[in-house]
Amino acid sequence: MADDGVSACYGPASDCEPRWLSADELEAWKAVISLLLLLPGALDAQLQRDAGLSMFEYAVLSSLSISDDRTVRMSELAELASGSLSRLSNVVTRLERRSLVRRIPDPVDGRCTDAVLTDQGWDLVVQAAPGHAAAVRQLVLDPLTDAQVHSLGEAGEQIVRQLRRCPAPRAEATHLQPD
Amino acid sequence: MADDGVSACYGPASDCEPRWLSADELEAWKAVISLLLLLPGALDAQLQRDAGLSMFEYAVLSSLSISDDRTVRMSELAELASGSLSRLSNVVTRLERRSLVRRIPDPVDGRCTDAVLTDQGWDLVVQAAPGHAAAVRQLVLDPLTDAQVHSLGEAGEQIVRQLRRCPAPRAEATHLQPD
DNA sequence: GAAGATTGAATACTCAATCTTC
């Protein structure tokens, strides 16, 4: 139904080739890219102002707060917080300086490091959570109907599933889509 | 329909307060935050590898390529590319060094600066567009049904509309949502 | 030697301050 033969260009206004984006697809894509470029800044601004945290830092602390013993291995935490291990390591170093997190060597396997949420860290998440939830509500959820929220959730999950399976398209695949 | 009284915590596992996120809302939000943290990296990786561009740089060049005379005032271009003027200015400086864009003072109002896409810049966008479209297709569109694509587009537009109206929630509004 | 994690160098982003033209 979306693929009704209407073809629109994403990119230069000429050169419309075989399987370009349909009108619906283009519309969706433009919305997504604006979202990717605008939403993180807006959410970071609220968190930074009210709790001194970035979105990623919040994701880290929040992930720890809902885990057993408030403790998670670094590599697992990176997955939970949707970031690279390297990024996580840097962030945990900063959080450690602020006494929000502690690192301990994993008692079972000395190669692994466990990140532990401190009491201070817990308090900060508990304090920050309502404001953050309100921002998410205001910026993301409130503009949508219940049906749209549900649908957005499902679409997002689909995309993330695909992303985790295959994070970057192969070079060969990028010049003509598989179809 | 989503707000059926089921209450789930986003944040610490205790402290479930009055108007927290419903199960559906929580699900949607987790998907969105993962998207915000994972998708830019994946798209940047493809663009960087195949064209030496970031997603934002691509948005800038692409916006210029579909504009009259391939020319847009900086402040307008910032809007089109969904970035701040400051960020745009830095990026245009880099693009100028690579001869992909030129700056000229606006002939009408000397305070304004016009960004102009060079022939080289045009060629690069034309060359990069198919690969980028394929990546968007593979990572974002293909995992979805046509109906999901359509719905995602509408939801995204709603959220972006809200974002442009009110980029950051007020401090007062963040501790209890307006409802 | 391989898995898990950290570090450092290069690059990019943000915010506030500044500059120019109207």
Add this chain to the structure above:
DNA sequence: GAAGATTGAGTATTCAATCTTC
């Protein structure tokens, strides 16, 4: 003096190289 734009300082992110423990 205000609008439009740029610059610079401070901070964050990424990638490759390194270190440690198994």
